Amino acid sequence: MEQKDILKFCLTKGLLLDKEVLSLFSETNDFESVKLIVEKIKNNSQQRIITKGIFYQNKEDVNQIFSGLPEENQKILEKIKIKLGLSIEISKEKEIIPSFQNEKEKINEINDVRITSKNLSFNKKIEVKDFVKYFRNRFVEMKNVLQEHQELNNLVSINKISGNRQGISIIGLVSDKKVTKNKNMLLEIEDLTGKIKVLINQNKSELYKKAEEITLDSVIGFNVSGNREIVFVNNLFFPDSMIVERKRSSVEEYALFIGDLHFGSKLFLEENFLKFINYLNGEVPNTPEVEKIKYLFIVGDLITGVGNYPNQEKDLEVVDLEEQFEKIAGLLGKIRKDIKIIISPGNHDGVRLMEPQPVFDEKYAWSLYNMKNVILTENPCNLNIGAKENFSGFDVLTYHGFSFPFYANNVSKLMLKRAMNCPEEIMKYLLKNRHLAPTHASAQYFPLEEDALMIRKTPDIFVAAHTHKSGISYYNNILVISTSCWESMTPYQEKFGNEPDHCKVPMFNLKTRAVKILDFE
Secondary structure, three states, X not given: OOXXXXXXXXXXXXXXXXXXXXXXXXXXXOHHHHHHHHHXXXXXXXXXXXXXXXXXHOHHHHHHHHHHOOHHHHHHHHHHXXXXXXXXXXXXXXXXXXXXXXXXXXXXXXXXEEEOOOOOOOOOOOOHXXXXXXXXXXXXXXXXXXXXXXXXXXXXXXXXXXXXXXXXXXXXXXXXXXEOOOOOEEEEEEEOOEEEEEEEOOOOHHHHHHHHOOOOOOEEXXXXXXXXXXXXXXXXXXXXXXXXXXXXXXXOOEEEEEOOOOEOEOOEOHHHHHHHHHHHOOOOOXXXXXXXXXXXXXXXXXXXXXXXXXXXXXHEOOOOHHHHHHHHHHHHOOOOOOOEEEEEXXXXXXXXXXXOEOOOOHHHHHHHHOOOOEEEOOEOEEEEEOOEOOEOOEEEXXXXXXXXXXXXXXXXHHHHOOHHHOOHHHHHHHHHHOEOOOOHHHOOEOOOOOOOOEOOOOOOEEEEOOOOOOEEEEEOOEEEEEOOEOEOOOHHHHHOOOOOOEOEEEEEEOOOOOEEEEEOO
C-alpha cells in the first residue's frame, strides 16, 4: 500500500501518524482494515498524533477491533499487530487463543518447571521515599536472618547502648568504611534506631581479614564491647547461605547451563552452536545420555542487542532487535521439543538495565513466546525443576550477573584472585551476603518494597553468566555454576585482561549430582 494513500486518509480525519506506524501500515494491501483501525484508535484515544505507544495504551480496545475483522483480514494484519506490541492472538474457527502473558501462565503447560519468584509489577514512578523504604525493609529482613545466629547473644538496638557495655551484639547496615591512621578499620553502621562507630583492630588478623570483605550497604552482625560513642568488635557475622544436604533425584535426568550467546554479533560462534544443537538432537555418535537431557538454562544475553554501547552497529551481523530474536528463535526451534528451554534476560537483551529485569518484550521477542517448550523468566529468578511424587525437586537461582564487576574490583579478596576470571568466587561472596547486589552502586535496581535481589531461600543451584567465564564449585552444599559464552574474544574483554571461555556447557545429573563439562569449541 502506498504511504501517500494512508496519509491522505489520515489528513481527512485530522490525524497524524508517526513514521514507524506509517511504515508498518504501508506493509499491507488491506487499506479498508487500516482505515477502520485508524478511525477506531482515534475515537478511543482522543489523540490526534497516533504512535505505537497509543496502540499499546489502548491494547484491549485495539485487540477487539482486530478480532472483529474477517478471519482473512486478521491473518493479513497479524504481523503488523505483533509489531505494534499487542498480545499475539491467532484466529481459528472463531476462537481467540491468547498468547502467554507471563511465564507463570506458561508454567502450567510444563509441570516439572515451577517458577517460585513473585510476579513483579513496575508501573510506578520512583520517588526518594521508595529508596528509604527499600533499605529499611531490606534491613529488617536481613536482621531476621542474622538473629538466627546463636553467636549473636545479648542482642541490642544501637540506641540501647549506654555506659560501658561488655559482651553485647548489634546488627547494622554498613554506611561507611575506612582505615584509620593506625591501620585499624573503622565502620559506621546504622539500624532503625541510630548510628554508631565500630572499630576492628588490625592486630586481630583473622577478624580483620573477615572485615576486609565487608562492602557498603551490607547488613552484618557484630559481637562488641564499648559505649555509645564507639564499640570494639570481637567477632562479626555475615547473613550467609547454607543448605544441610545435597539433594538427589530418584530419576536420572540432566540439566544444561549456558549464557551469553550474543546472537546478532559478528563474533557469534554459530558453527559451534549448531554442533551443540546437533548433540542435543542425538546426532552425535556414542552419546546415549542425550535422551535424558530435560532442561536447558540460558542465563541472559541471548542476543547481542542494539545500542548497548557507542558505535555497536559496526559489530553487528544482524542490526535489528526483532530480527535478532526471530533468528535465534529459529536456531532454538531446531532443538528437540521435549527439552524445556528456560531463558532469562541480561543487559544486552533489549530490556531495561534496572534489576529485577522483566521478561523479554513481547513486541520484539514474539517468536520466543510462540515456542511451546520455552519458558521466559525475569532476572533474577527462583525456580524449581525435577520435582517428582516423592522428591521436592531442585531449587535454582538464576542471575545474569551485572553486579559482578563491581565486587571483583572493590573487594580485596576478589581483587587478588582476579575474580572476573574465576566468577564462582564472586558468586560465593554474594551467597555469603545473601544478596545479589548489596552495595547501592553495584547495579541499577528498582526500589521495590520487597527487595527482589535478596536471597531469601537458599538455592540448591546458583547459576550466573555475564563474565563469559566458566566455573563450577560448591559453597556450603550449594552448587555454584558460572557459564561460558558463545562469542569470540571482544576488544573490550582483551582491554581489561579478561580470559573468556567459549562453548563450554556444564551438564548436571539430577540423580548422581555428577557435573560434566561438554566442550563445543
